Amino acid sequence: MNKSRRSFFQRTVSLVAASSIFSSIPSFAFNTQGTKKMKMTFRPYTLELKHVFTVASLSRTTTPVVLVEIEYDGIVGYGEASMPPYLGESQESVMAFLKRVDISKYGNPFDLESILADIDSLAFHNTAAKASVDIALHDLVGKLIGQPWYNIWGYDKTKAPNTTFTIGIDKANVVREKTKEAVGFKILKVKLGKDNDREMIESVRAVTNVPLTADPNQGWKDKFYALDMIHWLKEQGVVYIEQPMAKERYDDHAWLTERSPLPILADESCQRLADIASVKGAYSGIVIKLMKCTGMREAHKMITLARANNMKVMFGCMTETSCAISAASHLSPMVDWADLDGMLLIKNDAFTGTIVKEGKLVLSDEPGIGVKKIG
Ligand code: MG
Numbered sequence: 001m002n003k004s005r006r007s008f009f010q011r012t013v014s015l016v017a018a019s020s021i022f023s024s025i026p027s028f029a030f031n032t033q034g035t036k037k038m039k040m041t042f043r044p045y046t047l048e049l050k051h052v053f054t055v056a057s058l059s060r061t062t063t064p065v066v067l068v069e070i071e072y073d074g075i076v077g078y079g080e081a082s083m084p085p086y087l088g089e090s091q092e093s094v095m096a097f098l099k100r101v102d103i104s105k106y107g108n109p110f111d112l113e114s115i116l117a118d119i120d121s122l123a124f125h126n127t128a129a130k131a132s133v134d135i136a137l138h139d140l141v142g143k144l145i146g147q148p149w150y151n152i153w154g155y156d157k158t159k160a161p162n163t164t165f166t167i168g169i170d171k172a173n174v175v176r177e178k179t180k181e182a183v184g185f186k187i188l189k190v191k192l193g194k195d196n197d198r199e200m201i202e203s204v205r206a207v208t209n210v211p212l213t214a215d216p217n218q219g220w221k222d223k224f225y226a227l228d229m230i231h232w233l234k235e236q237g238v239v240y241i242e243q244p245m246a247k248e249r250y251d252d253h254a255w256l257t258e259r260s261p262l263p264i265l266a267d268e269s270c271q272r273l274a275d276i277a278s279v280k281g282a283y284s285g286i287v288i289k290l291m292k293c294t295g296m297r298e299a300h301k302m303i304t305l306a307r308a309n310n311m312k313v314m315f316g317c318m319t320e321t322s323c324a325i326s327a328a329s330h331l332s333p334m335v336d337w338a339d340l341d342g343m344l345l346i347k348n349d350a351f352t353g354t355i356v357k358e359g360k361l362v363l364s365d366e367p368g369i370g371v372k373k374i375g
Helices: 003-022 091-099 112-120 127-145 149-153 172-181 197-205 223-235 250-259 273-279 296-308 322-329
Strands: 039-054 059-072 075-082 165-167 188-191 212-215 238-242 264-266 285-288 312-315 355-357 360-362
Touching: 039 091, 039 127, 059 091, 059 127, 075 127, 075 322, 091 127, 112 127, 112 296, 127 149, 127 296, 127 322, 165 172, 172 197, 188 197, 197 212, 197 223, 223 238, 223 250, 238 312, 250 264, 250 273, 273 285, 273 296, 285 296, 296 312, 296 322
Parallel strands: 165 188, 188 212, 212 238, 238 264, 264 285, 285 312
Antiparallel strands: 039 059, 059 075, 355 360
Protein backbone atom coordinates (compact mmCIF):
# COMPACT_ATOMS: atom_id res chain seq x y z
CA MET A 1 0.00 0.00 0.00
CA ASN A 2 1.46 3.39 -0.98
CA LYS A 3 1.69 6.24 1.47
CA SER A 4 -1.41 8.20 0.43
CA ARG A 5 -3.58 5.07 0.25
CA ARG A 6 -2.34 3.93 3.65
CA SER A 7 -3.10 7.36 5.07
CA PHE A 8 -6.64 7.26 3.61
CA PHE A 9 -7.10 3.72 4.93
CA GLN A 10 -6.00 4.71 8.43
CA ARG A 11 -8.28 7.76 8.44
CA THR A 12 -11.22 5.64 7.35
CA VAL A 13 -10.56 3.01 10.00
CA SER A 14 -10.25 5.72 12.65
CA LEU A 15 -13.50 7.35 11.59
CA VAL A 16 -15.37 4.04 11.56
CA ALA A 17 -13.98 3.15 15.00
CA ALA A 18 -14.85 6.57 16.39
CA SER A 19 -18.36 6.57 14.97
CA SER A 20 -19.09 3.09 16.34
CA ILE A 21 -18.01 4.21 19.82
CA PHE A 22 -19.82 7.51 19.77
CA SER A 23 -23.01 6.15 18.21
CA SER A 24 -23.67 4.39 21.52
CA ILE A 25 -23.27 7.61 23.51
CA PRO A 26 -26.35 9.78 24.01
CA SER A 27 -25.93 13.02 22.10
CA PHE A 28 -26.93 15.12 25.11
CA ALA A 29 -23.76 13.95 26.82
CA PHE A 30 -21.68 16.23 24.64
CA ASN A 31 -23.96 19.24 24.86
CA THR A 32 -21.90 20.87 27.57
CA GLN A 33 -21.90 24.45 26.31
CA GLY A 34 -25.37 25.46 27.53
CA THR A 35 -26.58 26.79 30.83
CA LYS A 36 -26.37 23.51 32.73
CA LYS A 37 -24.23 23.66 35.84
CA MET A 38 -22.83 21.03 38.16
CA LYS A 39 -23.99 21.21 41.77
CA MET A 40 -22.27 19.48 44.70
CA THR A 41 -23.74 18.51 48.07
CA PHE A 42 -22.15 16.51 50.90
CA ARG A 43 -22.92 15.13 54.35
CA PRO A 44 -21.04 13.40 57.18
CA TYR A 45 -21.70 9.70 57.81
CA THR A 46 -20.21 7.39 60.44
CA LEU A 47 -19.38 3.79 59.52
CA GLU A 48 -20.03 1.29 62.31
CA LEU A 49 -17.55 -1.58 62.23
CA LYS A 50 -18.68 -5.18 62.74
CA HIS A 51 -15.60 -5.86 64.94
CA VAL A 52 -13.12 -3.74 66.84
CA PHE A 53 -10.34 -3.23 64.31
CA THR A 54 -6.74 -3.21 65.57
CA VAL A 55 -3.58 -2.50 63.58
CA ALA A 56 -0.03 -1.88 64.85
CA SER A 57 -0.76 1.70 65.94
CA LEU A 58 -4.37 1.77 67.26
CA SER A 59 -7.85 0.23 67.70
CA ARG A 60 -11.22 1.63 66.61
CA THR A 61 -14.95 0.75 66.27
CA THR A 62 -16.08 3.47 63.85
CA THR A 63 -14.72 5.29 60.81
CA PRO A 64 -15.87 8.81 59.84
CA VAL A 65 -16.69 9.38 56.16
CA VAL A 66 -18.24 12.15 54.08
CA LEU A 67 -20.64 11.26 51.25
CA VAL A 68 -20.67 13.53 48.19
CA GLU A 69 -23.16 13.99 45.35
CA ILE A 70 -22.52 15.95 42.14
CA GLU A 71 -25.63 16.60 40.04
CA TYR A 72 -25.63 17.67 36.40
CA ASP A 73 -28.62 17.75 34.06
CA GLY A 74 -30.67 15.58 36.45
CA ILE A 75 -27.98 12.90 36.75
CA VAL A 76 -26.19 12.30 40.07
CA GLY A 77 -22.64 11.03 40.60
CA TYR A 78 -21.71 9.62 44.01
CA GLY A 79 -18.42 10.01 45.85
CA GLU A 80 -16.96 9.33 49.27
CA ALA A 81 -14.12 10.45 51.52
CA SER A 82 -13.04 7.99 54.22
CA MET A 83 -10.82 9.25 57.02
CA PRO A 84 -8.87 6.69 59.02
CA PRO A 85 -7.12 8.64 61.82
CA TYR A 86 -3.57 8.23 60.50
CA LEU A 87 -4.13 10.36 57.38
CA GLY A 88 -4.91 13.42 59.49
CA GLU A 89 -8.26 14.28 57.90
CA SER A 90 -11.62 14.51 59.69
CA GLN A 91 -15.23 15.07 58.68
CA GLU A 92 -14.69 18.73 59.61
CA SER A 93 -11.53 19.16 57.52
CA VAL A 94 -13.08 17.37 54.53
CA MET A 95 -16.25 19.48 54.65
CA ALA A 96 -14.18 22.66 55.08
CA PHE A 97 -12.24 21.69 51.94
CA LEU A 98 -15.38 20.80 49.97
CA LYS A 99 -16.93 24.18 50.84
CA ARG A 100 -14.00 25.77 48.98
CA VAL A 101 -14.75 23.75 45.81
CA ASP A 102 -16.96 25.78 43.46
CA ILE A 103 -17.99 22.94 41.17
CA SER A 104 -20.52 25.14 39.35
CA LYS A 105 -17.75 27.15 37.67
CA TYR A 106 -16.64 24.17 35.56
CA GLY A 107 -18.80 24.08 32.46
CA ASN A 108 -17.84 20.68 31.08
CA PRO A 109 -17.91 17.68 33.44
CA PHE A 110 -15.89 15.66 30.87
CA ASP A 111 -12.87 17.92 31.43
CA LEU A 112 -11.71 15.75 34.33
CA GLU A 113 -8.01 16.48 33.87
CA SER A 114 -8.37 20.26 34.26
CA ILE A 115 -11.08 20.18 36.92
CA LEU A 116 -9.23 17.73 39.16
CA ALA A 117 -5.87 19.50 38.74
CA ASP A 118 -7.56 22.76 39.73
CA ILE A 119 -9.17 21.17 42.81
CA ASP A 120 -5.85 19.53 43.75
CA SER A 121 -4.21 22.96 43.74
CA LEU A 122 -6.65 24.37 46.33
CA ALA A 123 -4.64 22.93 49.25
CA PHE A 124 -1.87 20.48 50.16
CA HIS A 125 -2.93 17.07 51.43
CA ASN A 126 -6.73 16.73 51.88
CA THR A 127 -6.36 13.64 49.68
CA ALA A 128 -9.55 11.94 50.89
CA ALA A 129 -11.56 15.13 50.31
CA LYS A 130 -10.12 15.39 46.80
CA ALA A 131 -10.88 11.70 46.19
CA SER A 132 -14.54 12.22 47.08
CA VAL A 133 -14.89 14.82 44.29
CA ASP A 134 -12.87 12.68 41.86
CA ILE A 135 -15.08 9.63 42.47
CA ALA A 136 -18.33 11.60 42.17
CA LEU A 137 -17.15 13.20 38.90
CA HIS A 138 -16.10 9.84 37.45
CA ASP A 139 -19.47 8.36 38.43
CA LEU A 140 -21.26 11.31 36.83
CA VAL A 141 -19.23 11.16 33.59
CA GLY A 142 -19.71 7.40 33.29
CA LYS A 143 -23.45 7.88 33.71
CA LEU A 144 -23.50 10.68 31.11
CA ILE A 145 -21.74 8.37 28.65
CA GLY A 146 -23.88 5.44 29.73
CA GLN A 147 -20.90 3.13 30.38
CA PRO A 148 -19.16 1.65 33.44
CA TRP A 149 -15.56 2.78 33.89
CA TYR A 150 -14.05 -0.64 33.20
CA ASN A 151 -15.50 -0.32 29.69
CA ILE A 152 -14.37 3.28 29.24
CA TRP A 153 -10.82 2.29 30.24
CA GLY A 154 -11.00 -0.88 28.19
CA TYR A 155 -10.58 -3.43 30.99
CA ASP A 156 -12.06 -6.91 31.11
CA LYS A 157 -14.10 -6.95 34.30
CA THR A 158 -13.87 -10.75 34.51
CA LYS A 159 -10.15 -10.21 35.20
CA ALA A 160 -10.95 -8.47 38.52
CA PRO A 161 -8.89 -10.37 41.10
CA ASN A 162 -9.75 -12.14 44.31
CA THR A 163 -9.72 -9.73 47.22
CA THR A 164 -8.02 -10.38 50.50
CA PHE A 165 -10.10 -10.22 53.66
CA THR A 166 -8.31 -8.55 56.56
CA ILE A 167 -7.76 -10.13 59.97
CA GLY A 168 -6.84 -7.43 62.53
CA ILE A 169 -4.51 -7.96 65.48
CA ASP A 170 -6.22 -9.69 68.38
CA LYS A 171 -5.98 -12.52 70.91
CA ALA A 172 -5.48 -16.02 69.47
CA ASN A 173 -9.03 -17.23 70.13
CA VAL A 174 -10.57 -14.11 68.52
CA VAL A 175 -8.27 -14.45 65.49
CA ARG A 176 -9.36 -18.07 65.05
CA GLU A 177 -13.03 -17.01 65.19
CA LYS A 178 -12.53 -14.17 62.68
CA THR A 179 -10.68 -16.54 60.35
CA LYS A 180 -13.57 -19.02 60.53
CA GLU A 181 -15.95 -16.20 59.55
CA ALA A 182 -13.78 -15.50 56.48
CA VAL A 183 -14.71 -18.83 54.90
CA GLY A 184 -14.95 -18.50 51.12
CA PHE A 185 -12.09 -16.02 50.74
CA LYS A 186 -9.26 -17.35 48.60
CA ILE A 187 -6.61 -15.16 50.26
CA LEU A 188 -6.43 -13.47 53.68
CA LYS A 189 -4.45 -10.45 54.89
CA VAL A 190 -3.07 -10.63 58.41
CA LYS A 191 -2.16 -7.50 60.33
CA LEU A 192 1.17 -7.81 62.17
CA GLY A 193 3.62 -5.45 63.86
CA LYS A 194 2.82 -5.81 67.54
CA ASP A 195 4.47 -8.38 69.82
CA ASN A 196 2.50 -11.43 68.66
CA ASP A 197 3.44 -11.85 64.97
CA ARG A 198 3.99 -15.61 65.09
CA GLU A 199 0.90 -16.19 67.25
CA MET A 200 -1.22 -14.22 64.75
CA ILE A 201 -0.07 -16.35 61.80
CA GLU A 202 -0.30 -19.62 63.76
CA SER A 203 -3.84 -18.77 64.88
CA VAL A 204 -4.92 -18.17 61.27
CA ARG A 205 -3.10 -21.30 60.10
CA ALA A 206 -4.93 -23.36 62.76
CA VAL A 207 -8.11 -22.66 60.76
CA THR A 208 -7.18 -22.34 57.08
CA ASN A 209 -4.58 -23.20 54.43
CA VAL A 210 -5.40 -20.37 51.95
CA PRO A 211 -2.52 -18.06 50.89
CA LEU A 212 -1.88 -15.13 53.21
CA THR A 213 -0.49 -11.62 52.94
CA ALA A 214 1.07 -9.76 55.87
CA ASP A 215 0.91 -6.08 56.82
CA PRO A 216 3.02 -4.90 59.79
CA ASN A 217 1.98 -1.25 59.10
CA GLN A 218 5.54 0.07 59.85
CA GLY A 219 5.51 -1.92 63.09
CA TRP A 220 8.85 -3.74 62.67
CA LYS A 221 11.72 -1.77 64.20
CA ASP A 222 14.71 -3.92 63.19
CA LYS A 223 15.63 -4.91 59.62
CA PHE A 224 17.26 -8.19 60.71
CA TYR A 225 14.10 -9.18 62.62
CA ALA A 226 12.12 -8.22 59.50
CA LEU A 227 14.23 -10.42 57.22
CA ASP A 228 14.06 -13.42 59.57
CA MET A 229 10.31 -12.96 59.93
CA ILE A 230 9.81 -12.73 56.15
CA HIS A 231 11.68 -16.03 55.61
CA TRP A 232 9.44 -17.64 58.24
CA LEU A 233 6.32 -16.05 56.73
CA LYS A 234 7.20 -17.46 53.30
CA GLU A 235 7.26 -20.94 54.84
CA GLN A 236 3.80 -20.16 56.25
CA GLY A 237 2.38 -19.45 52.78
CA VAL A 238 2.55 -15.64 52.82
CA VAL A 239 2.83 -14.18 49.29
CA TYR A 240 3.79 -10.52 49.89
CA ILE A 241 4.55 -8.06 52.71
CA GLU A 242 3.27 -4.49 53.08
CA GLN A 243 5.27 -1.68 54.64
CA PRO A 244 7.47 -3.58 57.13
CA MET A 245 9.20 -0.59 58.76
CA ALA A 246 8.76 3.17 59.24
CA LYS A 247 7.86 4.91 56.00
CA GLU A 248 10.91 7.19 55.89
CA ARG A 249 13.43 4.31 56.17
CA TYR A 250 14.06 3.97 52.43
CA ASP A 251 17.61 2.60 52.80
CA ASP A 252 16.54 -0.11 55.25
CA HIS A 253 13.68 -1.10 52.95
CA ALA A 254 16.08 -1.25 50.00
CA TRP A 255 18.35 -3.53 52.06
CA LEU A 256 15.37 -5.71 52.96
CA THR A 257 13.91 -5.86 49.43
CA GLU A 258 17.29 -6.93 48.01
CA ARG A 259 17.37 -9.93 50.36
CA SER A 260 13.68 -10.74 50.79
CA PRO A 261 12.27 -13.92 49.25
CA LEU A 262 8.86 -12.15 49.05
CA PRO A 263 7.78 -8.89 47.34
CA ILE A 264 7.87 -5.87 49.67
CA LEU A 265 5.19 -3.27 48.92
CA ALA A 266 5.26 0.43 49.83
CA ASP A 267 1.99 1.53 51.42
CA GLU A 268 2.52 4.36 53.90
CA SER A 269 5.73 5.27 51.93
CA CYS A 270 3.84 5.75 48.68
CA GLN A 271 0.80 7.95 48.65
CA ARG A 272 0.73 9.78 45.34
CA LEU A 273 2.01 9.52 41.77
CA ALA A 274 5.17 11.54 42.51
CA ASP A 275 6.11 9.16 45.36
CA ILE A 276 6.78 6.31 42.92
CA ALA A 277 10.12 7.92 42.04
CA SER A 278 11.11 7.81 45.75
CA VAL A 279 10.15 4.19 46.39
CA LYS A 280 11.51 2.75 43.14
CA GLY A 281 14.49 0.59 44.03
CA ALA A 282 13.59 0.45 47.72
CA TYR A 283 10.45 -1.67 47.31
CA SER A 284 9.20 -4.34 44.88
CA GLY A 285 5.90 -2.56 44.36
CA ILE A 286 3.29 -0.13 45.62
CA VAL A 287 -0.07 -0.11 47.37
CA ILE A 288 -2.53 2.30 45.76
CA LYS A 289 -5.53 3.60 47.70
CA LEU A 290 -8.03 6.16 46.42
CA MET A 291 -7.99 8.03 49.74
CA LYS A 292 -4.20 8.44 49.62
CA CYS A 293 -3.81 9.39 45.97
CA THR A 294 -6.80 11.77 45.40
CA GLY A 295 -8.93 9.32 43.44
CA MET A 296 -9.46 7.25 40.31
CA ARG A 297 -7.69 9.54 37.87
CA GLU A 298 -4.37 9.59 39.72
CA ALA A 299 -4.69 5.90 40.66
CA HIS A 300 -4.96 5.07 36.96
CA LYS A 301 -1.74 7.01 36.28
CA MET A 302 0.02 5.30 39.20
CA ILE A 303 -0.76 1.86 37.81
CA THR A 304 0.69 2.87 34.45
CA LEU A 305 3.85 4.38 35.96
CA ALA A 306 4.45 1.48 38.34
CA ARG A 307 4.04 -1.01 35.49
CA ALA A 308 6.48 0.98 33.33
CA ASN A 309 8.98 0.69 36.19
CA ASN A 310 8.43 -3.06 36.48
CA MET A 311 6.87 -2.71 39.93
CA LYS A 312 4.08 -4.79 41.42
CA VAL A 313 0.75 -3.12 42.19
CA MET A 314 -1.72 -3.86 44.95
CA PHE A 315 -4.99 -1.91 45.21
CA GLY A 316 -5.99 -1.34 48.82
CA CYS A 317 -8.68 0.57 50.67
CA MET A 318 -9.71 2.12 53.94
CA THR A 319 -12.88 1.17 55.76
CA GLU A 320 -15.28 2.51 53.15
CA THR A 321 -18.81 2.04 51.84
CA SER A 322 -19.49 0.23 48.56
CA CYS A 323 -19.19 3.66 46.88
CA ALA A 324 -15.40 4.06 47.16
CA ILE A 325 -14.79 0.30 46.97
CA SER A 326 -16.76 0.04 43.72
CA ALA A 327 -14.80 3.00 42.29
CA ALA A 328 -11.51 1.23 43.08
CA SER A 329 -12.75 -2.07 41.68
CA HIS A 330 -12.98 -0.61 38.15
CA LEU A 331 -9.16 -0.42 38.15
CA SER A 332 -8.68 -3.82 39.76
CA PRO A 333 -8.42 -5.86 36.51
CA MET A 334 -5.04 -4.12 35.99
CA VAL A 335 -3.40 -4.92 39.34
CA ASP A 336 -1.55 -7.93 40.76
CA TRP A 337 -3.49 -8.08 44.00
CA ALA A 338 -6.51 -6.39 45.58
CA ASP A 339 -7.43 -5.70 49.17
CA LEU A 340 -10.89 -4.23 48.61
CA ASP A 341 -12.83 -5.56 51.57
CA GLY A 342 -13.63 -2.25 53.32
CA MET A 343 -17.40 -2.48 52.79
CA LEU A 344 -17.47 -5.98 54.29
CA LEU A 345 -16.13 -4.69 57.61
CA ILE A 346 -19.10 -2.34 58.26
CA LYS A 347 -22.68 -2.78 59.46
CA ASN A 348 -24.25 0.24 57.76
CA ASP A 349 -23.19 0.35 54.09
CA ALA A 350 -24.95 3.24 52.30
CA PHE A 351 -24.62 1.77 48.77
CA THR A 352 -24.78 -1.42 46.75
CA GLY A 353 -22.27 -1.96 43.95
CA THR A 354 -19.29 -4.25 43.47
CA ILE A 355 -19.68 -7.43 45.52
CA VAL A 356 -17.39 -10.23 46.59
CA LYS A 357 -18.46 -13.65 45.34
CA GLU A 358 -16.47 -16.70 46.45
CA GLY A 359 -13.61 -14.35 47.26
CA LYS A 360 -13.56 -12.60 43.86
CA LEU A 361 -14.55 -9.01 43.07
CA VAL A 362 -17.65 -8.93 40.86
CA LEU A 363 -18.41 -5.57 39.22
CA SER A 364 -21.95 -4.49 38.37
CA ASP A 365 -22.91 -3.59 34.77
CA GLU A 366 -24.38 -0.23 35.80
CA PRO A 367 -22.76 2.92 34.32
CA GLY A 368 -20.23 5.08 36.15
CA ILE A 369 -18.81 3.34 39.22
CA GLY A 370 -21.86 1.06 39.25
CA VAL A 371 -23.44 1.91 42.60
CA LYS A 372 -26.97 2.49 43.86
CA LYS A 373 -27.78 4.41 47.04
CA ILE A 374 -29.53 2.41 49.76
CA GLY A 375 -32.69 4.09 51.06
MG1 MG B 1 -1.13 -1.48 54.47
